[in-house]
Amino acid sequence: MNKTAKNTKKGRNTAMYEAILALRDIDECMKFFDDLCSVTEIRAMEQRYQVAVLLNGGHIYSDILEQTGASSATISRVNRSLLYGAGGYDIVFRRAEDEKK
Numbered sequence: 001m002n003k004t005a006k007n008t009k010k011g012r013n014t015a016m017y018e019a020i021l022a023l024r025d026i027d028e029c030m031k032f033f034d035d036l037c038s039v040t041e042i043r044a045m046e047q048r049y050q051v052a053v054l055l056n057g058g059h060i061y062s063d064i065l066e067q068t069g070a071s072s073a074t075i076s077r078v079n080r081s082l083l084y085g086a087g088g089y090d091i092v093f094r095r096a097e098d099e100k101k
Contacts, residue, residue: 051078052089 016036023029033042047070054064061075070078082089 048074048078051075052082053093055079055082056089056093 020029020032023032037045047068050068051064051070051074054067055075055078059067061072064070064075065072
């Protein structure tokens with residue numbers, strides 16, 4: 001990991017992202033996020049990811065709402081990210097699919 005934080009052209013500090021990449025397993029990742037985030041923040045991120053997985057799997061809004069408890073606004077926001085976002089979800093989904101092979 002780089003000892004000095006780099007700034008991207010978007011003005012974002014990369015130190016936290018470098019720290020995440022240094023984590024070795026799920027247990028370390030969970031510990032880090034437990035220290036970094038509030039329970040509410042973690043639950044919100046977990047819920048958004050679950051919504052993204054379901055949307056990517058072709059589920060409809062009403063089923064996603066029932067399964068996750070997410071609001072229609074959250075589901076819509078995640079859907080916009082899937083369609084028009086930076087492509088982060090696509091990277092994760094593609095790699096997860098590659099690992100299944």
